Amino acid sequence: MQRIEAAIEKAVRYRANGILITETFDLARKQAEAALQNGQTPFPVVIKDCFALKDYPTTCSSMMLESFVPPYTSKVVEKLISRGACIIGKANHDEYSMGTSSVLGHFGPVKSALEDASKYDWLVPGGSSGGSAVAVQAGLADMALASDTGGSTRNPAAFNGVFGFKPTYGTLSRYGLANSLDSPSIIARSAEECWKYFEYMTGKEVDDSTSTDSTKYLGKSSIKGLVVGVPREYHNEKLSEDGWQVWNSSLNNLKKNGALIKGVTLPFTKYSSACYHVITTVDVASNMARYDGIAYGYRPSEESSTYAMYAESRSTALNTVVRKRIIAGNFLLLRRYRKEFYERALKVRRLIKNELDKALGEVDVLVTPTASGTAPMYSQLRQSSYSREDEDDYFTQAANLAGIPAISVPFVRDYSLPIGIQVMAARKCDKLACDQTAHMNTITGLYVSS
Amino acid sequence: MSLILRRPGRLFNSIAVRWSNNDGRKGAGEKKTPLEGDEVLVPVEPYRSDVFENTPEDMPQFDQKLISQLERLSLVRFDSEQAVANLRQTVRIANRLKEIDVEGVEPMHSVWEEQECPVFEDIAEKPLPVEEVLRNAKVRYEEYFVTPPGNVPLESNAPLDLEKINQWDTRGQNIAPQHKKTKRTKQ
Numbered sequence: 001m002q003r004i005e006a007a008i009e010k011a012v013r014y015r016a017n018g019i020l021i022t023e024t025f026d027l028a029r030k031q032a033e034a035a036l037q038n039g040q041t042p043f044p045v046v047i048k049d050c051f052a053l054k055d056y057p058t059t060c061s062s063m064m065l066e067s068f069v070p071p072y073t074s075k076v077v078e079k080l081i082s083r084g085a086c087i088i089g090k091a092n093h094d095e096y097s098m099g100t101s102s103v104l105g106h107f108g109p110v111k112s113a114l115e116d117a118s119k120y121d122w123l124v125p126g127g128s129s130g131g132s133a134v135a136v137q138a139g140l141a142d143m144a145l146a147s148d149t150g151g152s153t154r155n156p157a158a159f160n161g162v163f164g165f166k167p168t169y170g171t172l173s174r175y176g177l178a179n180s181l182d183s184p185s186i187i188a189r190s191a192e193e194c195w196k197y198f199e200y201m202t203g204k205e206v207d208d209s210t211s212t213d214s215t216k217y218l219g220k221s222s223i224k225g226l227v228v229g230v231p232r233e234y235h236n237e238k239l240s241e242d243g244w245q246v247w248n249s250s251l252n253n254l255k256k257n258g259a260l261i262k263g264v265t266l267p268f269t270k271y272s273s274a275c276y277h278v279i280t281t282v283d284v285a286s287n288m289a290r291y292d293g294i295a296y297g298y299r300p301s302e303e304s305s306t307y308a309m310y311a312e313s314r315s316t317a318l319n320t321v322v323r324k325r326i327i328a329g330n331f332l333l334l335r336r337y338r339k340e341f342y343e344r345a346l347k348v349r350r351l352i353k354n355e356l357d358k359a360l361g362e363v364d365v366l367v368t369p370t371a372s373g374t375a376p377m378y379s380q381l382r383q384s385s386y387s388r389e390d391e392d393d394y395f396t397q398a399a400n401l402a403g404i405p406a407i408s409v410p411f412v413r414d415y416s417l418p419i420g421i422q423v424m425a426a427r428k429c430d431k432l433a434c435d436q437t438a439h440m441n442t443i444t445g446l447y448v449s450s
Numbered sequence: 451m452s453l454i455l456r457r458p459g460r461l462f463n464s465i466a467v468r469w470s471n472n473d474g475r476k477g478a479g480e481k482k483t484p485l486e487g488d489e490v491l492v493p494v495e496p497y498r499s500d501v502f503e504n505t506p507e508d509m510p511q512f513d514q515k516l517i518s519q520l521e522r523l524s525l526v527r528f529d530s531e532q533a534v535a536n537l538r539q540t541v542r543i544a545n546r547l548k549e550i551d552v553e554g555v556e557p558m559h560s561v562w563e564e565q566e567c568p569v570f571e572d573i574a575e576k577p578l579p580v581e582e583v584l585r586n587a588k589v590r591y592e593e594y595f596v597t598p599p600g601n602v603p604l605e606s607n608a609p610l611d612l613e614k615i616n617q618w619d620t621r622g623q624n625i626a627p628q629h630k631k632t633k634r635t636k637q
Binding site: 016018020021022023057059066067068069070071072103104105106107108109169170206209210212230232233234235236237238239240241242243244245247248249251252255261263268269270271273274275277278281285289292293294295296297299302303304305306307308309310311314315318319320321323324326327328330331332333334337341343344345346347348349350351353372373374375376377378380381382383384385386388394402403417427 | 473474475476477478479480482483484485488489490491492493495496497498499500501519520521522523524525526527528529533536537540541543544545546547548549550552555556557558559560561562565567568570578582583585586587588589595596597598599600601602603604605624626627628629630631632633634635
């Protein structure tokens with residue numbers, strides 16, 4: 001109970017950081033009592049606001065769903081609660097999880113708690129699950145539920161010095177989660193905890209057609225004999241000196257502890273951003289078609305015709321980024337472009353997947369940076385017209401296209417901001433990814449903030 | 451080994467970041483040097499990841515007909531010339547994929563292609579109470595959702611400068627979106 005009260009206190013203290021869209025303190029207290037009665041240990045969690053929670057607002061950080069209250073709870077949240085999770089609040093993120101900075105949502109920006117934030121400028125927490133990552137870093141929660149379509153969990157985990165785990169696509173149910181390419185994911189303070197919470201939630205569910213069994217893969221008990229692949233394409237022209245040094249240093253550590261380091265090449269990596277861009281915009285166009293303001297969502301006063309009302313609702317209540325993707329998706333689906341661009345992107349997706357599968361047949365894990373550098377300031381991000389977002393996606397998108405598990409491990413060097421190193425493994429080798437990350441954690445000097 | 455267990459110096463760091471005005475990526479694009487005592491396990495020279503970006507010869511010209519068609523399909527209105535011109539960038543990005551030979555490659559629609567798509571048995575389930583189903587609808591009549599009159603095509607209402615759109619690469623000025631004010635939901 002004390003742990004829950006302490007988390008609530010932190011939530012109040014960090015209000016200016018925009019971490020929570022809805023505070024659910026009374027719910028957390030009730031859940032804590034229930035957990036204690038069941039002989040469980042209550043633990044504080046925050047839930048990204050794109051997961052449905054019965055009887056509490058679920059906004060997707062959008063004006064469209066500002067007053068939407070779902071009549072059901074998403075599957076993974078239900079499973080967490082049944083294990084003693086106490087929900088402190090719903091976490092802020094990029095609107096409909098589209099973005100890598102948590103800046104442009106309807107409820108204002110999330111600001112990193114690693115530095116003092118001002119009204120005008122702040123350290124960007126990354127995204128889209130920025131609120132989830134800052135919540136764990138600042139101590140509002142032991143675990144945060146996040147989601148990851150192209151890096152949305154690993155990127156903010158890297159920027160805030162916490163662990164971000166995107167499991168194999170399908171091993172966590174998407175029932176009650178807003179987008180179809182999204183994977184429910186975990187932010188926590190260690191790889192062991194990531195695995196623990198994953199086990200709380202995994203399992204094949206009938207309500208999600210892409211849900212799949214997670215195999216009981218045992219992993220490897222030590223680093224000795226582990227074959228680690230190093231794809232040279234991940235040292236691209238955007239990677240910082242620090243990022244490279246930490247990456248190289250972590251590999252040195254693995255080698256000293258008996259791992260075999262092997263250079264690999266993944267030439268399609270450089271096309272993954274374009275491939276991802278085409279596939280997700282098309283997915284967005286289709287996914288977002290449901291928001292019309294009739295059964296739920298923002299309903300404007302425009303009543304002249306159904307279409308005029310739909311257009312008014314969507315044009316007013318969705319932000320620039322979301323509208324841009326809806327239009328781009330419909331554009332790419334025009335008869336004249338569909339085959340030329342969309343179908344081609346789906347073929348390139350297979351090439352990217354095959355290339356990763358082949359590499360992961362020859363090595364146990366791939367180790368890369370999670371982002372091109374440390375977190376930028378908001379002023380710098382905006383000055384670059386948010387181009388930094390796309391440049392960081394380069395490091396994370398391929399794992400989503402292939403559906404493989406990937407986890408970001410935080411490293412902090414003297415006086416600098418955290419840097420994330422990413423460990424990727426073959427599909428359903430989630431345990432291997434977590435175990436190796438845990439080993440990396442114990443053999444390298446590593447600071448996780450609390 | 452130089453990775454040190456240490457709390458990031460908040461004040462020191464924030465000053466350092468702001469004063470140097472770097473974006474957290476010092477040394478990007480340059481040859482790298484390992485930390486003291488480390489051997490080189492990652493190639494020190496950066497890999498060129500940029501993809502040749504050409505403006506396709508058949509870059510679409512935007513006319514009122516295409517703009518209206520896209521608004522009808524998207525049920526979203528273009529709010530500026532920039533919003534239309536963004537599509538030029540979409541075409542340029544998508545065009546990068548043309549460098550790749552995809553002859554004989556099957557499209558990959560989902561991760562678990564081999565998995566059979568489950569279907570529900572045709573058995574009636576206990577549904578939600580009607581009140582719960584309808585509670586998020588702003589306008590309703592008895593147990594129905596209510597819509598304005600249908601079958602009226604969406605009219606385009608914003609006259610945009612077509613010339614500016616089609617010459618965006620030389621005449622346009624992109625404006626980066628701004629953040630909104632911090633707030634929480636009312637409960």
